[in-house]
Amino acid sequence: MDKNVTHWISGAPFTGQAQRRGDVHDPATGEVARTVDFATESEVDAAVAAARAAFPAWRDTPLSKRTAVLFRFRELLHEHREELARIISAEHGKVFSDALGEVSRGLEVVEFACGIPHLLKGGYSENVSTRVDAYSILQPLGVVAAVSPFNFPAMVPMWMFPVAIACGNTFVLKPSEKDPSTAVRLAELWTQAGLPDGVFNVVHGDKAAVDGILEHDDVKAVSFVGSTPIARYIYETAAANGKRVQALGGAKNHMVVLPDADLDVAADAAVSAGFGSAGERCMAISALVAVGPIADDLLERIRARVAKLRVGPGDDERSEMGPLISRAHRDSVASYLESGVREGATLAIDGRVHPVHGGGSDGFWLGPSLLDNVTTDMSCYTDEIFGPVLSMLRVSDYDEALRLVNDNPYGNGTAVFTNDGGAARRFQNEVEVGMVGINVPIPVPMAYYSFGGWKQSMFGDSHAHGTEGVHFYTRTKAVTARWPEPNPERSGVNLGF
Numbered sequence: 001m002d003k004n005v006t007h008w009i010s011g012a013p014f015t016g017q018a019q020r021r022g023d024v025h026d027p028a029t030g031e032v033a034r035t036v037d038f039a040t041e042s043e044v045d046a047a048v049a050a051a052r053a054a055f056p057a058w059r060d061t062p063l064s065k066r067t068a069v070l071f072r073f074r075e076l077l078h079e080h081r082e083e084l085a086r087i088i089s090a091e092h093g094k095v096f097s098d099a100l101g102e103v104s105r106g107l108e109v110v111e112f113a114c115g116i117p118h119l120l121k122g123g124y125s126e127n128v129s130t131r132v133d134a135y136s137i138l139q140p141l142g143v144v145a146a147v148s149p150f151n152f153p154a155m156v157p158m159w160m161f162p163v164a165i166a167c168g169n170t171f172v173l174k175p176s177e178k179d180p181s182t183a184v185r186l187a188e189l190w191t192q193a194g195l196p197d198g199v200f201n202v203v204h205g206d207k208a209a210v211d212g213i214l215e216h217d218d219v220k221a222v223s224f225v226g227s228t229p230i231a232r233y234i235y236e237t238a239a240a241n242g243k244r245v246q247a248l249g250g251a252k253n254h255m256v257v258l259p260d261a262d263l264d265v266a267a268d269a270a271v272s273a274g275f276g277s278a279g280e281r282c283m284a285i286s287a288l289v290a291v292g293p294i295a296d297d298l299l300e301r302i303r304a305r306v307a308k309l310r311v312g313p314g315d316d317e318r319s320e321m322g323p324l325i326s327r328a329h330r331d332s333v334a335s336y337l338e339s340g341v342r343e344g345a346t347l348a349i350d351g352r353v354h355p356v357h358g359g360g361s362d363g364f365w366l367g368p369s370l371l372d373n374v375t376t377d378m379s380c381y382t383d384e385i386f387g388p389v390l391s392m393l394r395v396s397d398y399d400e401a402l403r404l405v406n407d408n409p410y411g412n413g414t415a416v417f418t419n420d421g422g423a424a425r426r427f428q429n430e431v432e433v434g435m436v437g438i439n440v441p442i443p444v445p446m447a448y449y450s451f452g453g454w455k456q457s458m459f460g461d462s463h464a465h466g467t468e469g470v471h472f473y474t475r476t477k478a479v480t481a482r483w484p485e486p487n488p489e490r491s492g493v494n495l496g497f
């Protein structure tokens with residue numbers, strides 16, 4: 001990886017005139033590993049201009065040729081998946097196997113997009129009136145952009161760009177400045193796959209680059225994934241500038257464990273979904289809701305599992321959990337252990353004393369933690385912590401558990417653990433959350449379904465990928481056609497509607 005990461009415009013690195021740069025860390029050592037250029041308005045303009053210039057030819061490229069590029073890109077991703085996972089792990093900190101999983105989930109969206117000819121079929125109605133036919137066609141929007149978060153530098157952009165590009169749009173990606181290298185490697189692979197220059201571009205940076213996109217007249221749609229305050233800002237600003245927008249925000253995902261659940265299965269799931277990727281997943285379980293008399297038993301089973309978790313650098317294959325993304329974020333996550341206790345919770349598992357195997361003493365480490373007896377007024381419950389901290393809430397029955405989940409302002413994911421099919425079915429029907437797991441702790445939809453939360457976890461009305469993704473990246477044109485009979489005498493003026 002280069003010592004300085006720069007933009008990718010028109011199929012080649014674009015150095016520009018960076019007046020500002022950011023540091024990219026190795027989270028396992030805390031050292032600055034490289035820097036990244038921050039785009040000014042002129043670099044955003046250059047990327048959008050390249051995408052705009054590439055659009056007419058790309059939208060008119062036959063579907064079979066477009067999909068041929070997608071199939072080649074799919075093969076290259078598959079071939080380079082370990083290399084991509086190593087890049088992700090080095091900058092994000094997540095363990096290699098987890099990074100590999102992220103690449104695979106992104107690759108599934110590329111595979112979905114390979115089927116675009118079927119998805120772009122419009123409708124046709126013959127004889128809607130005498131000799132009149134009506135039909136609809138799906139057309140791309142033009143230049144579309146995405147702004148993505150640090151926690152999935154490959155998968156989240158791949159929720160968006162394979163579908164957008166397959167639909168005939170051209171694309172500008174602004175990845176997280178905390179782990180920017182994966183996006184550039186993906187751009188190189190697109191070029192190698194034969195994607196015409198300018199169809200996929202990357203600009204790096206922070207708010208200035210994002211605002212450049214939000215205010216650009218030539219950007220027709222914006223996809224965003226990140227925290228809720230920024231998602232709301234993106235939604236409002238992009239919409240005020242006349243753009244189509246989907247803005248996916250933060251989360252507080254509840255796992256409800258009913259009294260009849262298999263507690264070993266539930267404990268395995270809580271530990272996997274709470275501490276995988278150091279809790280830095282938008283679908284991570286952060287609130288564990290124990291229903292009825294099972295809480296003490298469940299806690300002891302979790303404690304036994306957490307004691308065996310190996311925390312260490314992402315490139316050590318024995319590590320199960322890596323460091324957090326930054327020192328500031330690690331400190332913010334750890335502060336909830338103190339505030340939780342201050343506000344009346346019990347610190348049942350303290351991740352600050354969990355052993356770390358390898359890495360540097362300045363790495364952004366924090367082991368898995370669990371706060372018990374959490375109530376809904378505590379900041380460890382009201383805030384999205386986004387780290388390896390489980391908050392356990394004790395409730396007496398199903399109705400109280402459901403009320404708790406539905407009263408929470410977020411609605412990204414949730415899971416219920418039970419052996420009672422009737423209870424699970426009721427939960428699936430009554431819960432006000434976009435993605436639901438039944439004995440599945442992280443119910444991330446497959447690529448051919450769509451990903452998105454409800455309430456404060458999503459602003460906009462089209463979820464990502466699947467048919468909703470196709471809907472987001474196309475607009476429908478309805479055509480009504482009458483072909484004259486070969487007899488001109490049948491024509492005539494008619495002022496009726």
Ligand code: NAD
Binds near residue numbers: 177207
């Ligand atoms: P973030 O909101 O800080 O940043 C996301 C993107 O927005 C980055 O590219 C960043 O450069 C940009 N950005 C940051 N501040 C900005 C500002 N003031 N104006 C304009 N752009 C700005 O999020 P993050 O810390 O990178 O990622 C973690 C968050 O993302 C968590 O809240 C997590 O729940 C959320 N997330 C949600 C989903 C989902 O599907 N709902 C998926 C992944 C992550």
